Amino acid sequence: MNTALVIDDDPVVRTLLVHTLRDANWTVLEADDGDRGVELAIQHRPDVIICDLLMPRFNGYQLCRAIRSNQSFFPQPRIIVISSSNYAADRTNSIEAGADDFLLKPVKPVELLHLLELESGTTFIRKTPAISKGATPPDTTYFRRAIGSPPTVRFWGVRGSIATPGESTLKYGGNTTCIEVRADGELIVLDAGTGIRNLGRKLAAEFKTQPIELTILISHTHWDHIQGFPFFIPAYNPQNQVRIKGYEGARVGLQSVLSSQMESPYFPVSMQQLSGYLKIEELKEMQFNIGKVKVTVAFMNHPGICVGYRLDTSGGSIAFLPDNEPHSRLRMAPVTDSAQSYEVLAFAQKQDEKLIEFIRDCDIVIMDSQYDAAEYRSHIGWGHTCVDDAVALAVIAKVKKLYLFHHDPDHDDAKVDSMQDWARELAAIHGSPLQVEAAREGVEVVLNRAAK
Numbered sequence: 001m002n003t004a005l006v007i008d009d010d011p012v013v014r015t016l017l018v019h020t021l022r023d024a025n026w027t028v029l030e031a032d033d034g035d036r037g038v039e040l041a042i043q044h045r046p047d048v049i050i051c052d053l054l055m056p057r058f059n060g061y062q063l064c065r066a067i068r069s070n071q072s073f074f075p076q077p078r079i080i081v082i083s084s085s086n087y088a089a090d091r092t093n094s095i096e097a098g099a100d101d102f103l104l105k106p107v108k109p110v111e112l113l114h115l116l117e118l119e120s121g122t123t124f125i126r127k128t129p130a131i132s133k134g135a136t137p138p139d140t141t142y143f144r145r146a147i148g149s150p151p152t153v154r155f156w157g158v159r160g161s162i163a164t165p166g167e168s169t170l171k172y173g174g175n176t177t178c179i180e181v182r183a184d185g186e187l188i189v190l191d192a193g194t195g196i197r198n199l200g201r202k203l204a205a206e207f208k209t210q211p212i213e214l215t216i217l218i219s220h221t222h223w224d225h226i227q228g229f230p231f232f233i234p235a236y237n238p239q240n241q242v243r244i245k246g247y248e249g250a251r252v253g254l255q256s257v258l259s260s261q262m263e264s265p266y267f268p269v270s271m272q273q274l275s276g277y278l279k280i281e282e283l284k285e286m287q288f289n290i291g292k293v294k295v296t297v298a299f300m301n302h303p304g305i306c307v308g309y310r311l312d313t314s315g316g317s318i319a320f321l322p323d324n325e326p327h328s329r330l331r332m333a334p335v336t337d338s339a340q341s342y343e344v345l346a347f348a349q350k351q352d353e354k355l356i357e358f359i360r361d362c363d364i365v366i367m368d369s370q371y372d373a374a375e376y377r378s379h380i381g382w383g384h385t386c387v388d389d390a391v392a393l394a395v396i397a398k399v400k401k402l403y404l405f406h407h408d409p410d411h412d413d414a415k416v417d418s419m420q421d422w423a424r425e426l427a428a429i430h431g432s433p434l435q436v437e438a439a440r441e442g443v444e445v446v447l448n449r450a451a452k
């Protein structure tokens with residue numbers, strides 16, 4: 001005779017299950033909480049454990065993990081989790097915790113007995129993997145034609161660090177980093193901060209039933225650059241193709257960083273459950289093409305792995321450097337005990353020269369300008385640029401138009417206005433034709449015009 005252990009804090013449910021099993025000739029043990037359940041399980045080694053998910057003191061996930069991690073418990077029992085929760089995430093989490101099957105409450109006796117006759121794991125069989133590999137991608141000819149011309153850059157999120165909605169940021173916007181570039185039949189999204197949510201809504205409304213194909217380039221995986229992705233509607237539509245490209249982080253890979261922010265308990269839908277044709281690619285090369293758009297990459301001076309992208313399109317060139325702290329400025333700062341050696345400063349200068357080459361002659365440069373010069377003094381080593389340095393770099397590199405970017409969450413519209421005024425004044429002092437704008441959410445720039 002087989003032994004079953006029923007654990008549920010609801011006496012009605014428990015009694016029903018116990019009777020059902022006894023009538024079917026099972027030896028049944030019962031417990032009204034998880035603590036007692038684990039005790040009985042270890043003592044009596046049942047063949048099957050039927051366990052409620054939400055119980056006081058020790059929940060179903062904890063019970064699954066406690067049983068599965070008990071090496072001496074061999075052979076391991078079959079665990080059937082029962083719950084009134086019909087959310088996919090709760091099922092997924094149950095499997096991860098170690099459950100074999102999942103039954104939705106109210107459990108019908110016949111259903112339970114039927115499940116016990118079937119092989120373990122029956123209720124968790126996946127039909128098809130959600131992230132398609134090798135499937136034929138949908139036809140996006142219409143989409144590519146529709147985004148053909150003119151080439152444009154549109155700001156969907158310009159704020160750094162954290163989203164800052166409210167009265168004081170109405171003019172420049174409170175969403176974090178996201179920029180849309182349409183050029184040469186490609187839709188390229190630079191970073192997936194909270195601004196990507198509105199971009200997704202716009203694309204869904206614009207293309208309705210037509211399949212969408214786009215590439216998201218990730219500069220780095222700090223929150224303000226990835227947090228909007230779970231809310232990007234096109235990734236939920238099976239006919240859309242979303243490619244995400246970026247570089248491996250210091251501790252874990254890109255895919256793992258992006259998918260872990262969608263795991264329970266942070267988010268109700270896992271990346272595996274997204275039905276779009278999703279491809280995450282970890283980049284190795286510092287130069288590649290997206291269709292006809294040439295992409296060049298440079299490492300930025302910012303905590304962790306962070307890159308800037310330069311896109312050369314038929315309509316003009318765009319450089320995107322959302323988070324960066326110039327080397328010379330950082331190394332010259334009096335933060336160390338002794339004065340910096342000439343070698344150190346020379347090295348720092350070389351690094352900045354590389355950055356200047358990277359953005360040289362660009363039509364549009366979108367650059368970190370989080371602080372004013374006075375604020376920078378108390379933020380040395382935080383990985384961001386002050387507006388004076390952003391202007392200097394752009395002037396030396398003969399950039400045509402500079403967009404001040406990654407606005408500080410503490411900066412209201414008036415402050416950003418004043419930084420823009422100061423940046424324009426600086427360009428004039430340098431005698432440079434450089435145009436300067438503070439990046440503003442919702443603004444669209446036509447590339448051909450910007451190139452003039």
Ligand SMILES: [Zn+2]
Binds near residue numbers: 160161222225322406
């Ligand atoms: Zn940032």
Ligand SMILES: [Zn+2]
Binds near residue numbers: 220222302323
């Ligand atoms: Zn960052």
